Amino acid sequence: xxxxxxxxxxxxxxxxxxxxxxxxxxxxxxxxxxxxxxxxxxxxxxxxxxxxxxxxxxxxxxxxxxxxxxxxxxxxxxxxxxxxxxxxxxxxxxxxxxxxxxxxxxxxxxxxxxxxxxxxxxxxxxxxxxxxxxxxxxxxxxxxxxxxxxxxxxxxxxxxxxxxxxxxxxxxxxxxxxxxxxxxxxxxxxxxxxxxxxxxxxxxxxxxxxxxxxxxxxxxxxxxxxxxxxxxxxxxxxxxxxxxxxxxxxxxxxxxxxxxxxxxxxxxxxxxxxxxxxxxxxxxxxxxxxxxxxxxxxxxxxxxxxxxxxxxxxxxxxxxxxxxxxxxxxxxxxxxxxxxxxxxxxxxxxxxxxxxxxxxxxxxxxxxxxxxxxxxxxxxxxxxxxxxxxxx
Amino acid sequence: xxxxxxxxxxxxxxxxxxxxxxxxxxxxxxxxxxxxxxxxxxxxxxxxxxxxxxxxxxxxxxxxxxxxxxxxxxxxxxxxxxxxxxxxxxxxxxxxxxxxxxxxxxxxxxxxxxxxxxxxxxxxxxxxxxxxxxxxxxxxxxxxxxxxxxxxxxxxxxxxxxxxxxxxxxxxxxxxxxxxxxxxxxxxxxxxxxxxxxxxxxxxxxxxxxxxxxxxxxxxxxxxxxxxxxxxxxxxxxxxxxxxxxxxxxxxxxxxxxxxxxxxxxxxxxxxxxxxxxxxxxxxxxxxxxxxxxxxxxxxxxxxxxxxxxxxxxxxxxxxxxxxxxxxxxxxxxxxxxxxxxxxxxxxxxxxxxxxxxxxxxxxxxxxxxxxxxxxxxxxxxxxxxxxxxxxxxxxxxxxxxxxxxxxxxxxxxxxxxxxxxxxxxxxxxxxxxxxxxxxxxxxxxxxxxxxxxxxxxxxxxxxxxxxxxxxxxxxxxxxxxxxxxxxxxxxxxxxxxxxxxxxxxxxxxxxxx
Numbered sequence: 001x002x003x004x005x006x007x008x009x010x011x012x013x014x015x016x017x018x019x020x021x022x023x024x025x026x027x028x029x030x031x032x033x034x035x036x037x038x039x040x041x042x043x044x045x046x047x048x049x050x051x052x053x054x055x056x057x058x059x060x061x062x063x064x065x066x067x068x069x070x071x072x073x074x075x076x077x078x079x080x081x082x083x084x085x086x087x088x089x090x091x092x093x094x095x096x097x098x099x100x101x102x103x104x105x106x107x108x109x110x111x112x113x114x115x116x117x118x119x120x121x122x123x124x125x126x127x128x129x130x131x132x133x134x135x136x137x138x139x140x141x142x143x144x145x146x147x148x149x150x151x152x153x154x155x156x157x158x159x160x161x162x163x164x165x166x167x168x169x170x171x172x173x174x175x176x177x178x179x180x181x182x183x184x185x186x187x188x189x190x191x192x193x194x195x196x197x198x199x200x201x202x203x204x205x206x207x208x209x210x211x212x213x214x215x216x217x218x219x220x221x222x223x224x225x226x227x228x229x230x231x232x233x234x235x236x237x238x239x240x241x242x243x244x245x246x247x248x249x250x251x252x253x254x255x256x257x258x259x260x261x262x263x264x265x266x267x268x269x270x271x272x273x274x275x276x277x278x279x280x281x282x283x284x285x286x287x288x289x290x291x292x293x294x295x296x297x298x299x300x301x302x303x304x305x306x307x308x309x310x311x312x313x314x315x316x317x318x319x320x321x322x323x324x325x326x327x328x329x330x331x332x333x334x335x336x337x338x339x340x341x342x343x344x345x346x347x348x349x350x351x352x353x354x355x356x357x358x359x360x361x362x363x364x365x366x367x368x369x370x371x372x373x374x375x376x377x378x379x380x381x382x383x384x385x386x387x388x389x390x391x392x
Numbered sequence: 393x394x395x396x397x398x399x400x401x402x403x404x405x406x407x408x409x410x411x412x413x414x415x416x417x418x419x420x421x422x423x424x425x426x427x428x429x430x431x432x433x434x435x436x437x438x439x440x441x442x443x444x445x446x447x448x449x450x451x452x453x454x455x456x457x458x459x460x461x462x463x464x465x466x467x468x469x470x471x472x473x474x475x476x477x478x479x480x481x482x483x484x485x486x487x488x489x490x491x492x493x494x495x496x497x498x499x500x501x502x503x504x505x506x507x508x509x510x511x512x513x514x515x516x517x518x519x520x521x522x523x524x525x526x527x528x529x530x531x532x533x534x535x536x537x538x539x540x541x542x543x544x545x546x547x548x549x550x551x552x553x554x555x556x557x558x559x560x561x562x563x564x565x566x567x568x569x570x571x572x573x574x575x576x577x578x579x580x581x582x583x584x585x586x587x588x589x590x591x592x593x594x595x596x597x598x599x600x601x602x603x604x605x606x607x608x609x610x611x612x613x614x615x616x617x618x619x620x621x622x623x624x625x626x627x628x629x630x631x632x633x634x635x636x637x638x639x640x641x642x643x644x645x646x647x648x649x650x651x652x653x654x655x656x657x658x659x660x661x662x663x664x665x666x667x668x669x670x671x672x673x674x675x676x677x678x679x680x681x682x683x684x685x686x687x688x689x690x691x692x693x694x695x696x697x698x699x700x701x702x703x704x705x706x707x708x709x710x711x712x713x714x715x716x717x718x719x720x721x722x723x724x725x726x727x728x729x730x731x732x733x734x735x736x737x738x739x740x741x742x743x744x745x746x747x748x749x750x751x752x753x754x755x756x757x758x759x760x761x762x763x764x765x766x767x768x769x770x771x772x773x774x775x776x777x778x779x780x781x782x783x784x785x786x787x788x789x790x791x792x793x794x795x796x797x798x799x800x801x802x803x804x805x806x807x808x809x810x811x812x813x814x815x816x817x818x819x820x821x822x823x824x825x826x827x828x829x830x831x832x833x834x835x836x837x838x839x840x841x842x843x844x845x846x847x848x849x850x851x852x853x854x855x856x857x858x859x860x861x862x863x864x865x866x867x868x869x870x871x872x873x874x875x876x877x878x879x880x881x882x883x884x885x886x887x888x889x890x891x892x893x894x895x896x897x898x899x900x901x902x903x904x905x906x
Contacts, residue, residue: 078691100694100864132699136690276657276692281871 010035013060014149014206018214022224029227032061032123032145037226044329046229050192051330051379053221054155056213057230059198060206064144065130067118071137076110076118079133079278081261083271087112092175092187095120096261096269098279102286103249103258105129106242109189111177119144123242124251133278149206153213154196154233157220159389162186162197165216169197170388184209191230193237193377194384195392232326235335238297238377240264245295245323245337259339260286263293294345295323297374300334300354302367303327311338312353315368319344322354328378335378338371349373396671397423399900400662401641402649402687403678403879405433405839409632411676411878411893413464416639418901423670424641425662427648427840431633433678434839434846435888437626442825443776444716444768447625449835450846451765451783452618452734453888454611456628459525460890464635469622471770474733477582478816482725485582486733489617490514492583495726502578509577509587513612516562519550520606521613524884524891527867527899528857567853570604571741585738588745589761593785594846594886596707598748599741603852610851611887618734622771628888652677652688652875659874662687674900677870678879678893679840680706680848681861684870693871700862704881705855708832708844709751711789713809716826719778720769721817732769737762737812751788756805760812761787779825784809791832791843802829847886848879857883868896869903876900 013019013034027039036058040046049055067076077084080095087093089112096107108122120126127143134141153161162169167180169188177187183201190196201209214222234241242248249258260283261270270283300306306325313319325336336354338345344352353368383390401412404426416422430436434449453470461468474488476495484495490507492500500506523529529544551559565573570591578584588599591608598604621627637643648665652675661671677684681701690698723731738744738761747757764784768775775781786809793801806829814820832844841848849861858866861881868876868883878896880886 074691079695100696129695133695135695135698135702273656276872278694278696280657281694 013058014203015058015060015151015210018207018210019058019224025226027226031227032063034061036061037224039226039228040224043226043228043232046223046225047232047329049221049223049225050155050194050229050233052156053223054153054158054161054217055223055225055229056210056217057152057154057225058150058206059152060149060203062121062145062150063124063126064148064150065120065126066142066144067120067130067134067139068116068142069137069139070116071139072116072118075134075137075139076120077274078137078276080110081266081270081277081279081283083274084110085274089114090176090178092177092189094269096266098261098283099249099258100279100282101258102260102279102282104246104261104264105250106248107240109187111187113177113185119148121150124248129250147203148200149203151199151206151209151213152190152196153199154190154192154194156195156383156390156392158196160391161213161217161220161222164219165212173387174385191237191239192233193239193379194233194381195386195389231324232328233379235324235326235337236328236330236377236379238337240295240337241324245339259293259295260291262286263291264295291342291346293320293339293341295337295339296345297376297378298322298336298338298371299374300325300336300371301369302356303334304356304358306334306336306354306356306369310355311340311371312355312368313344313348314351315353319352331378333378336371345373396673397421397661398672399423399674399676400425400670400672401676401678401878402662402684403433403840404428404431404629404633404643404645405678405879406435406629406632406888406890407879407893408433408676408678409629409636409893410460410464410890411678411897412641413632413636413639414894414897415900416636416641417464418897420901422636422641423672424636424643425647425649425664425670426643426645429645431643432626432629434835434841435625435629437624437774440714440716440781440826440828442716442779444779444781444826445624445774446714446767446781447783448714449712449830449839450625450888451767451785452620452625452763453628454618455521455613455887455889456619457525457889457891458614460894463894464632466628466631466635468628468631470619471622472617472619473765473770474730475586475618476726476730476733476735477586478735478737478739479582480739480815484725484730486730487583487586489615495730500583502583505577506583509574510616512558512561513609514616515554515558516566517609517612517616519554519562520609522550523547523857524613524889525895527895528860528883530858530867565605566609567602568605569600569602570608571599571745573605574599574741580740580742582736582739584741585743586736588741589736589738589763589787592744592748593763593787594710595851596705596709596751596845597852598745600745601748606853606856607851610885613889620765620767620770622773624767624771624774625888632890649687654688654692654872654875657692657873659872674874674876676876676878676896676900680704680842680879680881681865681870681877682842683840684875684877688872688875697862697865697871700864704842704861705850705852706842706845706848707850708791708835708841708846709788710832710835710844710846711786711805711809712830712835713784713786713806714828714830715782715784715810715824717780717782717820717823718825719823720766720780721782721820721823723817728769732766735762735764735816737764737816748788751790754790754792754794756790756793756808757788758808760789760809762809762812764813782813784813789831791836797831797833802831805829805831841880846880848881849885851885856885860885868899
C-alpha cells in the first residue's frame with residue numbers, strides 16, 4: 001500500500017475489521033472521519049442488549065487530548081466551568097467549557113490521571129483551542145486522538161464480563177479511572193445511564209482488547225452495537241449531545257446559536273467561587289438577566305418519536321422544539337429532550353404542545369400532542385451506581 | 393504602606409499622569425508607580441551632559457487635547473513651529489497652517505492647492521478629533537443603552553453636518569491611503585512628501601498603506617502643525633505631574649510593578665518588584681495590553697482576550713538620534729528662524745514609500761525619512777553657550793534587524809542619519825559633540841512599549857475606535873473588575889494627546905458613581 005496516499009472519505013477505525021464481520025445491516029455512518037456503525041444487526045436487539053446484557057461500542061473517534069505539566073490543573077480550571085481541583089487523581093469529571101460569552105464550546109469527560117496529568121475526551125476538535133487556553137500556563141498539550149483507542153462496554157452484565165476477562169473491578173466506583181494493566185486504562189463511565197465501563201488502550205492494541213472482551217462475553221450476552229441504539233439509551237438517561245442539544249459555538253456559523261451551561265440545565269455545575277474561568281463574567285451577567293432558553297426533559301403523548309418537532313404554547317405560539325426524541329422501549333414512554341424559549345419551561349410549563357405529522361397509509365395528518373416536563377432522567381436504575389456492581 | 397489607595401496608576405508617562413490627575417481632582421486617593429527615576433515615559437527632557445538638555449524620545453506636540461489642558465489646568469508654554477519641507481534642490485518650502493511659501497520668500501506654485509487640501513483635512517480631522525476625548529462608541533449588546541445610542545447619533549449628526557459633499561468625501565477617503573489622497577491634489581515633491589511623512593510617523597506603514605489617511609487626520613486632530621514646549625517635551629509631563637500632585641496624587645519612582653493582585657475577579661492592588669504590597673481598589677495600567685495582562689496573570693482573563701492581546705500588532709519603526717552640537721548648523725536656504733522650525737526630510741511621497749520597503753524585511757531604510765528639530769534655537773534655556781541639541785525622529789528602522797543590533801549596525805545607522813541630514817546641513821558632521829541613538833529595541837527597553845512602538849499598538853483600522861486596542865476591550869475596562877488600560881494602546885491612541893488617560897479615569901469614576 002502506498003503510505004503517502006491521503007485517504008479519501010471515511011477511514012476505518014481500529015476495530016473496523018471486527019465490526020465489518022459483524023455487520024448485517026451494513027448501516028454505517030461517519031464519526032469524526034471514521035466509519036462507525038449506525039446499526040450492526042437491528043437497533044432493537046442492540047438497544048435491549050444495553051439494558052439487559054452487555055454491549056460493545058467503539059468510541060475511538062472521540063477526540064482525546066493529554067494535558068500535563070505543573071500548570072495543568074490551573075489551566076483546565078480556567079477553561080472549564082467546574083472546579084477541577086475537586087477532581088482527585090483517579091477520578092473522571094464531566095466538564096463543559098465556554099467561550100468568552102459563556103456559550104458552550106463543547107462538553108466532555110476529564111480524566112485526572114495524576115496530579116499534573118489529565119486527559120480530555122470530547123466530541124469536537126479542540127487542539128487549537130487548548131493551545132490558546134494553555135498560553136500563559138506551564139503545560140504541555142498533546143493530541144492523542146489517533147494514539148488512544150476506546151471501547152465502551154455498557155450494560156448490567158459488564159462487570160461480570162470484565163471479571164471473566166480477568167479484570168476484577170468490583171471496588172471501582174462510578175467516575176473512577178485506573179490503569180489496570182500496562183497499556184490498559186479503565187474508567188467506570190459511559191453514555192447509557194447504565195452500569196458500564198470505558199476501556200482505553202493504544203490504537204494498535206484495540207483489536208486484541210476487542211477479542212479479549214468478545215471471548216469473555218459469550219456467557220454475558222455481549223453484543224456489538226451501533227449509534228442508533230446508543231442514542232436511545234442516552235436520551236433515556238437524559239444526556240445531552242453536541243450538535244443535538246447544543247450547537248458547539250465554534251462550529252456555529254450563525255449568530256446567537258450558542259447556548260450557556262445555565263440554559264442547558266447545568267447551572268449547578270458552575271463553580272462560581274473557584275476564581276476566573278472562561279466566560280464567567282458573561283455567565284454572571286446571565287444569572288442577573290435570566291436565561292434565554294431552557295433545555296428540558298419532556299414526555300409526549302402517543303408513541304411517535306417527536307425528533308425535530310416544533311413546540312407550541314396553547315397550540316398557537318411557537319416556543320421551542322424537540323432536540324432529540326425517541327420512543328423509550330424500557331419506560332414505554334414517548335420521551336424527548338426539548339429546548340424552550342424563556343419563560344417557557346421554567347415559570348410557564350403548562351399548555352405546551354408538540355406538533356407532529358403522521359402518515360396513516362398515505363394520508364398525512366397534523367397532530368398537536370400534549371407534553372409534560374419531567375425533572376428526572378427517564379431511565380434511572382440503582383444498578384448503574386451500585387459498588388460493587390451486581391453480578392447480573 | 394498606609395491604607396488602601398482608590399487607584400494605583402502604573403507608569404508616569406503622560407497618559408498615566410493625566411489619568412492620575414483626573415482621578416485625584418475627583419477626590420480619589422491616587423498613587424502613581426513608575427519604574428524609572430523620573431516622570432515622562434516617552435515624553436521626557438533629558439540631560440545629555442556637556443551643558444545640553446533635550447527631548448529623549450518624543451519631541452513635539454501635534455495633537456495635545458485642549459480639553460485635557462483645560463480640565464487639568466495645565467500651564468504650558470508652547471511655541472508653534474512652522475514645517476520646513478526640505479528640498480534636495482535647495483528650494484525649501486515653509487508650511488505654516490494653511491499657508492505655503494518658499495523659504496526664500498515668494499509664492500509657491502502649489503500654495504492654493506495645498507491650502508485647500510489642508511483646510512479640508514483639518515475639517516475632517518476636527519470631526520475625528522471630537523471622538524478623542526471620550527470612550528469610543530460602544531457596539532456591544534447592539535447599542536443597549538441610551539448613552540450608546542446618543543453617542544452614535546451625535547457621531548452620525550456630526551457627519552451629516554459636514555454637508556453632503558464633505559460627508560461623501562470623508563467616507564471615501566477615511567480608510568484609504570495618504571499617498572493617493574495627497575497626490576490627487578499636489579504633484580509629488582517635498583510638500584507631498586512632508587504630508588506623507590506626517591501620515592506615517594510612528595506607524596508600521598508606508599503612505600500607500602490603507603489607513604494612512606486616518607493616521608494623518610489623527611495627527612491633525614487639533615488643527616495640524618506642531619508645537620514645541622518650552623523646557624522640552626518633558627515640560628508637558630512635568631506639568632501633568634504637578635497637576636496630579638497638586639490634586640493630591642502621590643508619585644513613587646524606582647517602583648516597577650511585579651504583579652497586579654487579583655482576588656475574586658477584583659483588583660486588590662499591586663506588588664512592586666521589591667516586594668512592597670500596595671492595596672488599591674482600582675489599578676490603571678498605562679502599559680500595552682499584553683504586559684498589563686502579564687502583570688495580573690493569564691488565568692484572570694478569558695482565553696480570547698489572551699489570544700487577542702498576543703496578536704495586537706506593535707512593530708516599532710522609529711529610531712531616535714539625539715545630537716549635541718557645538719553650535720547651530722547652517723542650512724543653506726533657510727533663515728535662522730526657519731532653521732528652528734520642524735525640518736522634514738521627505739523629498740517626495742514616493743521617497744517615503746520607498747523608505748518603508750526595507751523595514752518589511754528587517755532592514756533599515758537606505759534613505760530614511762527624518763523629522764528633525766533643534767529645540768534649543770527656540771528655547772535657549774536648554775543649552776549653555778552656543779551649544780544646540782538636534783533631535784531627529786527617523787523612519788524606518790526595524791525593531792531588530794536581521795542578525796540583531798550590533799555596534800557596527802548602530803554606527804552605520806547613525807552615519808546614515810547624519811549623512812542624510814548633512815545633505816541639507818553641510819557643516820553638520822564637524823559640529824557634533826555627542827550623539828545618542830535609540831533604536832526601537834532601545835525604546836522598548838526604556839519604556840516597555842511593545843516593539844518600541846510609538847502608539848503601543850499599531851494605529852490601523854483593525855485596532856482603532858471600538859476595537860482599540862482589541863475587540864472586547866475598547867472601553868478601558870480590562871477584564872478583571874477594577875483593572876483599566878489608560879495608555880496609548882487605548883482609545884484614541886498614541887502621540888502626546890493626553891486623552892486615553894483621562895478617558896480611562898472617567899470610566900472608572902463613572903463606574904464608581906453608578
